[in-house]
Amino acid sequence: MTGPDRCYNPDDGPITTSIQVRDVMATFPRAEQKPMVVPEPSEVWAWLRARWRDLVAVAVHPEARVVWGLVLLAAVLRLSSLDLIEFKADEANHLWRGLEIVEHGRLPLVGSPSSYGPAKPPMMTYLMAIPLVFGRDPRYAAAFVALLNVAAVAGTYVIACRYYGRRAALFAGLLFAVNPWAVVLSRKAFTADVLAPMGVVLFGGLLAAVVDRRAWGWTLSIVALATMLLTTFSPAPLALVMVLVVVAYRRRVHWRYLLLGVLLAMVLAAPYLYYLGMTRLGDVREAARQVLDGDGGAMRSAGLLPLDLATRLHSGGAIEALGGQASATLASSLGPMNYSVRALAVVFLASLPLLLVLALRAWARWRERIDAALYVVPALWLWIPLLALAVWREPIAQHYLVILWPVGFVAMGMAFDRLLTALEVPSRRTWPFAVSVFGAVWVLVIVLVLAQAYGVTKLYRFIAAHDASDAYGVPLRTWLRTVGLVQREMGATDADQVWVIGNGVDPAFENEPAVLQYLLGPDVRVAFLGQGGHEALLLPVERPGLYLVTRPAQHAMQLLTNLGGEVRGLVALPDGRPAMQVVAVPQYSAAEVLDDIPNRCLWKLDTGLHLLGYEWPLSARPGERVTLATYWALLDVPEETRAHQHSLFNHLMAGDQRVAQIDGFGLPERSWQDGLVLLQWFAIDLPADLEAGEYTLLTGMYALDDMTRSRILDGGEGDTITLGPVRVDG
Incomplete structure (x- = not known):
């Protein structure tokens, strides 16, 4: 037998669970099944007001x-x-x-x-x-x-x-x-x-x-x-x-x-x-x-x-x-x-x-x-x-x-x-x-x-109110004014890009290029000039030129003035000193630019650079620093060329003896675009004991990563372009 007073014993036989389980289940309280109620809008509003009062x-x-x-x-x-x-x-x-x-x-x-x-x-x-x-x-x-x-x-x-x-x-x-x-x-x-x-x-x-x-x-x-x-x-x-x-x-x-x-x-x-x-x-x-x-x-x-x-x-x-x-x-x-x-x-x-x-x-x-x-x-x-x-x-x-x-x-x-x-x-x-x-x-x-x-x-x-650019840096306010001026003048001159003559050329590490690249991008294409401290200028050939000048650049500013450049606006540092100026130059035809090159030539390198000519100063004396200008056009630049950094070499030769040298290139490879014409200046220090007479200029280009020289194409041979003779006075 089984009952409420004793536990289950197998010898008692099977339990009739149909009735007993029902009776046991009846002793448990049943959960009250409440229908789901959707709150009224007034109740929602009251709840929100209560929460707002709590927050207050x-x-x-x-x-x-x-x-x-x-x-x-x-x-x-x-x-x-x-x-x-x-x-x-x-x-x-x-x-x-x-x-x-x-x-x-x-x-x-x-x-x-x-x-x-x-x-x-x-x-x-x-x-x-x-x-x-x-x-x-x-x-x-x-x-x-x-x-x-x-x-x-x-x-x-x-x-x-x-x-x-x-x-x-x-x-x-x-x-x-x-x-x-x-x-x-x-x-x-x-x-x-x-x-x-x-x-x-x-x-x-x-x-x-x-x-x-x-x-x-x-x-x-x-x-x-x-x-x-x-x-x-x-x-x-x-x-x-x-x-x-x-x-x-x-x-x-x-x-x-x-x-x-x-x-x-x-x-x-x-x-x-x-x-x-x-x-x-x-x-x-x-x-x-x-x-x-x-x-x-x-x-x-x-x-x-x-x-x-x-x-x-x-x-x-x-x-x-x-x-x-x-x-x-x-x-x-x-x-x-x-x-x-x-x-x-x-x-x-x-x-x-x-x-x-x-x-x-x-x-x-x-x-x-x-x-x-x-x-x-x-x-x-x-x-x-x-x-x-x-x-x-x-x-x-x-x-x-x-x-x-x-x-x-x-x-x-x-x-x-x-x-x-x-x-x-x-x-x-x-x-x-x-x-x-x-x-x-x-x-x-x-x-x-x-x-x-x-x-x-x-x-x-x-x-x-003060210039703290050497420590705190140029404040954002000055950069925003500069960018606003550039954008306004780009619309007025129909220029498709702005050429910056400034401090540095690498947006990845240098302050000025990074700031201008970000604030002007992505609508404005920017090319930074002066890589390695070598003064350079892109010429307005078949396109108007819009230049942003943020540092002293004697040769570039003089040439821009000769080309009819007009200063469209100045931006001052916080202390009131003019620091940045925008210069607009009308476009010139290729023939007009070629006519102004003193010593014309045509040499093509496998990097896509074409040497159009050069200029040696009329007066060059021993012990002086003289300026060599070379003119380059970029045409059919191979894509793989832009992945390597390059430099020009310029050797002043007395027979087989090198008496002076200057290397560098002012335009970064990421800005090498077909159709651009670059004027590159080099400051060459002539030895004080240099004898008067005629000398030869050797120039060319090499890759900085492996020092491999660019080859001369279209009928030329080797990797060195010979220019001159050039004169050094006594």
């Missing part, structure tokens, strides 16, 4: 008002005068790569080249593609980076407030918001400028993981660190910090969440890992070789140790260096900020040992249940990179130390907070003195913040 309540909370104040202060300093940002080759090339994603849908495997040669990972390119969706104007990218850094200031306050108290958070947020270097390094498309927001996420994730023991903190930390490393190589010391934290607090590690972070990091790094696989870790081997072979210390010989650079970054020190030759003028205009720099430098230096003391104190007083991790994590964050860079064998740039943000400011906030805390519980005898010092510290903090903010505003006013 949070926004007007006293704690939120502090955050909004910091956000407003940081935003005003970072978003003002975006047309005064630095815009050089690095920024332009990051935006070029971002445009590859936006306009062509091509996802790059690597980013820009690093200072050591190997290419960086592509995260910066991916980030820059976001603002470029709205337009290619660099101010979109600058605003995007600035907003990220404004969020970093707010995040610093929130994190510090949770773990170190409201007062320490307020000090940290204020110092971060107004720091001159934190403002300058938060407004442009540069890898160092996006590290601080990522650092805030990493710091918050580590504290959540180690102190609050939140599992998701490990995932967030790994992903944030990977994002930093996929942007540039300078955060590498933070990877060592992460390893030490994991080892020191391994009992707090949620390994599954940490592994999830690693997997997500590998997904982010997949394009770069694929590139390393294709190159068989070629970049890694090259980087290791350069580090091991480097003699390093170029900047250390000048006393710029990592600690010095870190102190400058956290105090605003040496900001006057951005003024270049006018740095003394900028320093004198900063006024009270100069005093704030010294005070904040002392605070930062004091905060470094303070973190160690607090960590040891927490360990020693374990009965007080103070988690030492609160101080161990920031201590490791600051000390490990400083020690690592102290033994680094390569030169150190100041922006490498940006990885210390925001923890450096949090440490400074803790230093102020600890000082005030010590003054809050004085004895009766020292009470008046303590109160006075307490108030003085608050006044000091306010004065320091105001002085730093004043320094930021004075810096950009200075950049707007």
Whole structure:
């Protein structure tokens, strides 16, 4: 038998489950089946209004008002005068790569080249593609980076407030918001400028993981660190910090969440890992070789140790260096900020040992249940990179130390907070003195913040009114005016391209070509003249010529004037000195140009260059520098020729003896187009003991990679063109 009072026994025979199961099921409560109800529009509206009221309540909370104040202060300093940002080759090339994603849908495997040669990972390119969706104007990218850094200031306050108290958070947020270097390094498309927001996420994730023991903190930390490393190589010391934290607090590690972070990091790094696989870790081997072979210390010989650079970054020190030759003028205009720099430098230096003391104190007083991790994590964050860079064998740039943000400011906030805390519980005898010092510290903090903010505003006013092109660079405002002038004149002259006589010819590495190539492209074709410092000029043969001149060019300007060139506009540097001019020249026929060549000839090289003639000065004396001019036409240029860099050679010969020589070529191969006619000048130094008489000129072309000379075609023989005789007077 079976029943409610006994268990099932096989000897009782089979159970009639049809009735018993039904009875048992009846004893269980049945879930009430509610029909799906579609909310009425009024209910949706009421829900939205309730959520809006909640948001407003949070926004007007006293704690939120502090955050909004910091956000407003940081935003005003970072978003003002975006047309005064630095815009050089690095920024332009990051935006070029971002445009590859936006306009062509091509996802790059690597980013820009690093200072050591190997290419960086592509995260910066991916980030820059976001603002470029709205337009290619660099101010979109600058605003995007600035907003990220404004969020970093707010995040610093929130994190510090949770773990170190409201007062320490307020000090940290204020110092971060107004720091001159934190403002300058938060407004442009540069890898160092996006590290601080990522650092805030990493710091918050580590504290959540180690102190609050939140599992998701490990995932967030790994992903944030990977994002930093996929942007540039300078955060590498933070990877060592992460390893030490994991080892020191391994009992707090949620390994599954940490592994999830690693997997997500590998997904982010997949394009770069694929590139390393294709190159068989070629970049890694090259980087290791350069580090091991480097003699390093170029900047250390000048006393710029990592600690010095870190102190400058956290105090605003040496900001006057951005003024270049006018740095003394900028320093004198900063006024009270100069005093704030010294005070904040002392605070930062004091905060470094303070973190160690607090960590040891927490360990020693374990009965007080103070988690030492609160101080161990920031201590490791600051000390490990400083020690690592102290033994680094390569030169150190100041922006490498940006990885210390925001923890450096949090440490400074803790230093102020600890000082005030010590003054809050004085004895009766020292009470008046303590109160006075307490108030003085608050006044000091306010004065320091105001002085730093004043320094930021004075810096950009200075950049707007002075020439700082040798340090800060030509501000974006000047470049935008120049590009606007060129675009207007191209429409007026019907020119199909602009020829630039400027500083540099390589957009990949040189500032001026990179900036103009980006701002004028893709609608305007640009050819840069003067490669290797050799003055050259494309002649307006069968097309009008539009020239942008950004440097002194005596021969070119004189010839443009002789050709009837008209200056269509000038662009001045911030100090008012004319720096760039646009010259328009009417077109000439090929016959007219050939008629003006003093010594005409016709030689064809296998590179597609045709020598049309040359000009030797009427008076050439020993010991003088004379100018040789050669005329070249580009016709039927082989495509493979443009893949190699070439140079002309010019030998002045006395019989079989070479008495003078000059090599070079002023037009880069990427600008070799059929139909162009180039006038190339060479400055030849004649020996002082050269005898008067007639000499022979030998010229030709060779490839720089293997020194192979170009062959002469169409009836000529060999690889050398003989010109002359030319006369040297006694």
